[in-house]
Amino acid sequence: MITFPAVRPVLLLLVLASIWSSSFAVIKIGVETLPPMTLAALRITLAAIVLYGYALFNQMPIPRDSKYWVLAFLVGFFGNGLPFTLIGWGEQVIDSGLAAILMAVMPLSTVLLVHVFSSDERLTGQKLVGILVGFGGVIVLVGPETLKYMGGDALRQSAVACGAFSYAIATTIAKNMIRLHPAVSGSGVMLTGALQMVILSLTCDQPWLLVPSIKSLVAAAYLGLFPTALATFLYFYLLKIRGATFISFNNYIIPGLGVIWGAIFLNEHVSVQEMVALGLILSGIAIAGIRGQSTP
Secondary structure (H helix, E strand, C coil): CCCHHHHHHHHHHHHHHHHHHHHHHHHHHHCCCCCHHHHHHHHHHHHHHHHHHHHHHCCCCCCCCHHHHHHHHHHHHHHHHHHHHHHHHHCCCCCHHHHHHHHCCHHHHHHHHHHHHCCCCCCCHHHHHHHHHHHHHHHHHHCHHHHHHCCCCHHHHHHHHHHHHHHHHHHHHHHHHCCCCHHHHHHHHHHHHHHHHHHHHHHHCCHHHCCCCHHHHHHHHHHHHHHHHHHHHHHHHHHHHHCHHHHHCHHHHHHHHHHHHHHHHCCCCCCHHHHHHHHHHHHHHHHHCCCCCCCC
16 A cells, blocks of 8 residues: 555655756746856855755754765765756757756766765666666657757757766765755755855856846746755755665656646647656656665
8 A cells, every 4th residue: 555655755756856847947047147157156055045044043053074064065066066057058059858868867877876886775777777768758758859969069968968967976975964954964065065156156257247137036046945945955855765866866757847837837738759758757767666775
Protein backbone atom coordinates (compact mmCIF):
# COMPACT_ATOMS: atom_id res chain seq x y z
CA MET A 1 0.00 0.00 0.00
CA ILE A 2 1.34 3.42 -0.99
CA THR A 3 1.36 5.85 1.94
CA PHE A 4 1.81 9.62 2.00
CA PRO A 5 5.26 9.44 3.68
CA ALA A 6 6.35 7.15 0.84
CA VAL A 7 5.25 9.51 -1.93
CA ARG A 8 6.08 12.79 -0.14
CA PRO A 9 9.66 12.93 -1.49
CA VAL A 10 8.35 12.45 -5.05
CA LEU A 11 5.76 15.19 -4.52
CA LEU A 12 8.42 17.52 -3.13
CA LEU A 13 10.67 16.73 -6.10
CA LEU A 14 7.78 17.73 -8.38
CA VAL A 15 7.39 20.97 -6.40
CA LEU A 16 11.12 21.63 -6.70
CA ALA A 17 11.06 20.90 -10.42
CA SER A 18 8.02 23.17 -10.81
CA ILE A 19 9.84 26.04 -9.14
CA TRP A 20 13.03 25.51 -11.11
CA SER A 21 11.14 25.05 -14.39
CA SER A 22 9.71 28.55 -14.04
CA SER A 23 13.17 30.07 -13.83
CA PHE A 24 14.10 29.59 -17.51
CA ALA A 25 11.38 31.91 -18.81
CA VAL A 26 12.00 34.42 -16.01
CA ILE A 27 15.75 34.44 -16.72
CA LYS A 28 14.98 35.50 -20.29
CA ILE A 29 13.05 38.48 -18.89
CA GLY A 30 15.82 39.31 -16.44
CA VAL A 31 18.66 39.33 -18.99
CA GLU A 32 16.78 41.76 -21.23
CA THR A 33 18.30 44.67 -19.28
CA LEU A 34 20.56 42.93 -16.73
CA PRO A 35 23.81 41.11 -17.62
CA PRO A 36 23.77 37.42 -16.57
CA MET A 37 26.36 37.91 -13.81
CA THR A 38 24.53 40.86 -12.26
CA LEU A 39 21.22 38.99 -12.42
CA ALA A 40 22.87 36.02 -10.71
CA ALA A 41 24.37 38.33 -8.05
CA LEU A 42 20.97 39.88 -7.29
CA ARG A 43 19.08 36.59 -7.01
CA ILE A 44 21.73 34.89 -4.87
CA THR A 45 22.08 37.91 -2.55
CA LEU A 46 18.32 38.02 -1.97
CA ALA A 47 18.26 34.27 -1.33
CA ALA A 48 21.14 34.62 1.14
CA ILE A 49 19.22 37.28 3.10
CA VAL A 50 16.08 35.11 3.20
CA LEU A 51 17.78 31.85 4.26
CA TYR A 52 20.17 33.47 6.75
CA GLY A 53 17.28 35.47 8.22
CA TYR A 54 15.22 32.27 8.56
CA ALA A 55 18.09 30.51 10.34
CA LEU A 56 18.63 33.43 12.72
CA PHE A 57 14.91 33.81 13.45
CA ASN A 58 14.70 30.14 14.38
CA GLN A 59 17.92 30.35 16.44
CA MET A 60 19.82 27.90 14.25
CA PRO A 61 23.57 28.37 14.82
CA ILE A 62 25.69 28.80 11.71
CA PRO A 63 28.90 26.71 11.99
CA ARG A 64 32.14 28.62 12.22
CA ASP A 65 34.54 25.83 11.30
CA SER A 66 36.52 26.16 8.09
CA LYS A 67 35.22 22.88 6.60
CA TYR A 68 31.64 24.20 6.54
CA TRP A 69 32.62 27.43 4.81
CA VAL A 70 34.90 25.72 2.28
CA LEU A 71 32.09 23.29 1.36
CA ALA A 72 29.59 26.15 1.24
CA PHE A 73 31.92 28.16 -1.02
CA LEU A 74 32.37 25.25 -3.44
CA VAL A 75 28.65 24.40 -3.56
CA GLY A 76 27.84 28.09 -3.98
CA PHE A 77 30.28 28.39 -6.87
CA PHE A 78 29.42 25.17 -8.73
CA GLY A 79 25.72 25.17 -7.83
CA ASN A 80 24.84 28.83 -8.25
CA GLY A 81 27.35 31.38 -9.47
CA LEU A 82 28.93 29.39 -12.30
CA PRO A 83 25.82 27.64 -13.75
CA PHE A 84 23.59 30.71 -13.33
CA THR A 85 26.08 32.72 -15.39
CA LEU A 86 26.78 30.03 -18.00
CA ILE A 87 23.13 29.08 -18.55
CA GLY A 88 21.98 32.71 -18.55
CA TRP A 89 24.61 33.55 -21.18
CA GLY A 90 23.81 30.49 -23.28
CA GLU A 91 20.05 31.08 -23.16
CA GLN A 92 20.48 34.50 -24.72
CA VAL A 93 20.87 32.70 -28.05
CA ILE A 94 20.02 28.98 -28.08
CA ASP A 95 16.56 27.40 -28.32
CA SER A 96 14.89 26.28 -25.07
CA GLY A 97 14.37 22.74 -26.42
CA LEU A 98 18.07 22.37 -27.10
CA ALA A 99 18.81 23.80 -23.66
CA ALA A 100 16.58 21.09 -22.14
CA ILE A 101 18.61 18.37 -23.87
CA LEU A 102 21.90 19.90 -22.76
CA MET A 103 20.65 20.24 -19.17
CA ALA A 104 19.60 16.58 -19.20
CA VAL A 105 23.25 15.49 -19.03
CA MET A 106 23.16 16.38 -15.33
CA PRO A 107 21.59 13.12 -13.99
CA LEU A 108 24.16 10.89 -15.70
CA SER A 109 26.98 13.18 -14.59
CA THR A 110 25.68 13.10 -11.02
CA VAL A 111 25.34 9.34 -10.76
CA LEU A 112 28.87 8.89 -12.13
CA LEU A 113 30.38 11.46 -9.78
CA VAL A 114 28.68 10.13 -6.63
CA HIS A 115 29.71 6.61 -7.62
CA VAL A 116 33.36 7.69 -7.67
CA PHE A 117 33.37 10.11 -4.73
CA SER A 118 30.70 8.67 -2.41
CA SER A 119 30.42 5.32 -0.67
CA ASP A 120 26.66 5.28 -0.12
CA GLU A 121 25.35 5.81 -3.67
CA ARG A 122 26.77 3.31 -6.11
CA LEU A 123 26.09 3.08 -9.83
CA THR A 124 24.00 0.04 -10.67
CA GLY A 125 22.74 -1.28 -13.97
CA GLN A 126 19.19 -0.48 -12.88
CA LYS A 127 20.06 3.16 -12.18
CA LEU A 128 21.90 3.49 -15.48
CA VAL A 129 18.99 2.07 -17.46
CA GLY A 130 16.58 4.38 -15.65
CA ILE A 131 18.71 7.44 -16.41
CA LEU A 132 19.08 6.52 -20.08
CA VAL A 133 15.32 5.88 -20.43
CA GLY A 134 14.61 9.26 -18.82
CA PHE A 135 17.09 10.95 -21.16
CA GLY A 136 15.35 9.28 -24.09
CA GLY A 137 12.10 10.79 -22.84
CA VAL A 138 13.62 14.28 -22.99
CA ILE A 139 14.79 13.66 -26.57
CA VAL A 140 11.31 12.49 -27.60
CA LEU A 141 9.70 15.46 -25.84
CA VAL A 142 11.67 18.21 -27.54
CA GLY A 143 11.81 16.28 -30.82
CA PRO A 144 14.79 14.38 -32.25
CA GLU A 145 15.02 17.06 -34.95
CA THR A 146 16.29 19.43 -32.25
CA LEU A 147 19.53 17.46 -32.24
CA LYS A 148 20.37 18.82 -35.70
CA TYR A 149 21.05 22.19 -34.05
CA MET A 150 23.79 20.64 -31.91
CA GLY A 151 27.01 22.41 -32.72
CA GLY A 152 25.27 25.36 -34.35
CA ASP A 153 26.52 27.75 -31.68
CA ALA A 154 29.07 25.49 -30.05
CA LEU A 155 30.26 28.02 -27.49
CA ARG A 156 26.77 28.86 -26.15
CA GLN A 157 25.74 25.20 -26.17
CA SER A 158 28.92 24.22 -24.35
CA ALA A 159 28.16 26.88 -21.75
CA VAL A 160 24.75 25.33 -20.96
CA ALA A 161 26.22 21.80 -20.90
CA CYS A 162 29.00 22.97 -18.57
CA GLY A 163 26.34 24.58 -16.38
CA ALA A 164 24.57 21.23 -16.13
CA PHE A 165 27.81 19.44 -15.24
CA SER A 166 28.53 22.15 -12.69
CA TYR A 167 25.23 21.30 -10.96
CA ALA A 168 26.35 17.66 -10.79
CA ILE A 169 29.62 18.68 -9.13
CA ALA A 170 27.74 20.85 -6.63
CA THR A 171 25.33 18.04 -5.71
CA THR A 172 28.23 15.65 -5.14
CA ILE A 173 29.96 18.15 -2.84
CA ALA A 174 26.70 19.08 -1.08
CA LYS A 175 26.31 15.50 0.18
CA ASN A 176 28.91 16.45 2.80
CA MET A 177 26.52 19.06 4.28
CA ILE A 178 23.35 16.98 4.67
CA ARG A 179 23.70 16.50 8.44
CA LEU A 180 22.83 20.18 8.90
CA HIS A 181 19.36 21.75 8.74
CA PRO A 182 18.52 22.77 5.13
CA ALA A 183 18.33 26.45 6.13
CA VAL A 184 21.80 26.29 7.69
CA SER A 185 23.32 24.52 4.68
CA GLY A 186 21.55 26.90 2.32
CA SER A 187 22.64 29.99 4.25
CA GLY A 188 26.33 29.20 3.90
CA VAL A 189 25.98 28.32 0.22
CA MET A 190 24.03 31.49 -0.60
CA LEU A 191 26.26 33.79 1.49
CA THR A 192 29.46 32.57 -0.15
CA GLY A 193 27.78 32.47 -3.56
CA ALA A 194 26.58 36.06 -3.13
CA LEU A 195 30.09 37.20 -2.22
CA GLN A 196 31.51 35.56 -5.34
CA MET A 197 28.90 36.94 -7.71
CA VAL A 198 28.84 40.47 -6.29
CA ILE A 199 32.61 40.72 -6.78
CA LEU A 200 32.34 39.40 -10.34
CA SER A 201 29.42 41.69 -11.13
CA LEU A 202 31.20 44.77 -9.79
CA THR A 203 34.35 43.84 -11.70
CA CYS A 204 32.86 42.84 -15.05
CA ASP A 205 29.46 44.48 -15.43
CA GLN A 206 29.87 47.92 -13.79
CA PRO A 207 26.27 47.65 -12.47
CA TRP A 208 26.21 51.31 -11.37
CA LEU A 209 25.98 52.20 -15.07
CA LEU A 210 23.03 49.89 -15.75
CA VAL A 211 19.45 51.07 -16.15
CA PRO A 212 17.41 47.89 -15.58
CA SER A 213 13.72 47.79 -16.39
CA ILE A 214 11.08 47.18 -13.72
CA LYS A 215 10.37 43.83 -15.42
CA SER A 216 13.98 42.73 -15.03
CA LEU A 217 14.08 43.79 -11.37
CA VAL A 218 10.83 41.92 -10.65
CA ALA A 219 12.32 38.91 -12.44
CA ALA A 220 15.43 39.12 -10.24
CA ALA A 221 13.25 39.29 -7.11
CA TYR A 222 11.19 36.27 -8.18
CA LEU A 223 14.34 34.30 -9.02
CA GLY A 224 15.84 35.13 -5.64
CA LEU A 225 12.77 34.17 -3.56
CA PHE A 226 11.55 31.03 -5.31
CA PRO A 227 13.97 29.28 -7.73
CA THR A 228 16.89 30.16 -5.42
CA ALA A 229 15.89 30.54 -1.72
CA LEU A 230 12.93 28.15 -1.51
CA ALA A 231 14.43 25.75 -4.04
CA THR A 232 17.71 25.59 -2.10
CA PHE A 233 15.82 24.72 1.09
CA LEU A 234 13.93 21.89 -0.68
CA TYR A 235 17.10 20.76 -2.44
CA PHE A 236 19.04 20.19 0.79
CA TYR A 237 16.03 18.53 2.44
CA LEU A 238 15.60 16.04 -0.42
CA LEU A 239 19.35 15.48 -0.68
CA LYS A 240 19.33 14.52 3.00
CA ILE A 241 16.43 12.07 2.84
CA ARG A 242 16.75 10.60 -0.68
CA GLY A 243 20.24 11.22 -2.05
CA ALA A 244 21.98 12.86 -5.00
CA THR A 245 20.74 10.60 -7.80
CA PHE A 246 17.11 11.17 -6.79
CA ILE A 247 17.64 14.94 -6.89
CA SER A 248 19.23 14.71 -10.34
CA PHE A 249 16.01 13.39 -11.90
CA ASN A 250 14.70 16.91 -11.44
CA ASN A 251 16.39 17.75 -14.76
CA TYR A 252 14.21 15.19 -16.54
CA ILE A 253 10.99 16.34 -14.90
CA ILE A 254 11.44 20.03 -15.75
CA PRO A 255 10.94 19.72 -19.55
CA GLY A 256 7.89 17.50 -19.00
CA LEU A 257 6.32 20.09 -16.75
CA GLY A 258 6.22 22.50 -19.66
CA VAL A 259 3.79 20.15 -21.39
CA ILE A 260 1.62 19.86 -18.27
CA TRP A 261 1.48 23.64 -17.68
CA GLY A 262 0.52 24.20 -21.31
CA ALA A 263 -2.35 21.71 -21.04
CA ILE A 264 -3.64 23.07 -17.72
CA PHE A 265 -3.30 26.82 -18.19
CA LEU A 266 -3.30 27.31 -21.97
CA ASN A 267 -5.61 24.47 -23.04
CA GLU A 268 -2.87 23.17 -25.29
CA HIS A 269 -3.36 19.76 -26.88
CA VAL A 270 -1.10 17.03 -25.50
CA SER A 271 0.21 15.06 -28.47
CA VAL A 272 0.96 11.36 -28.58
CA GLN A 273 4.65 12.25 -28.80
CA GLU A 274 4.44 14.25 -25.58
CA MET A 275 2.52 11.47 -23.80
CA VAL A 276 5.16 8.94 -24.84
CA ALA A 277 7.90 11.31 -23.64
CA LEU A 278 6.27 11.81 -20.25
CA GLY A 279 5.80 8.05 -19.97
CA LEU A 280 9.50 7.49 -20.66
CA ILE A 281 10.57 10.12 -18.11
CA LEU A 282 8.36 8.65 -15.38
CA SER A 283 9.44 5.13 -16.35
CA GLY A 284 13.06 6.17 -16.04
CA ILE A 285 12.46 7.33 -12.48
CA ALA A 286 10.58 4.11 -11.66
CA ILE A 287 13.20 1.84 -13.28
CA ALA A 288 16.01 3.49 -11.36
CA GLY A 289 14.15 2.39 -8.22
CA ILE A 290 15.95 4.96 -6.11
CA ARG A 291 15.26 4.54 -2.43
CA GLY A 292 17.22 7.30 -0.76
CA GLN A 293 20.71 6.14 0.18
CA SER A 294 21.48 3.11 -1.89
CA THR A 295 23.65 0.40 -0.46
CA PRO A 296 27.26 0.06 -1.55
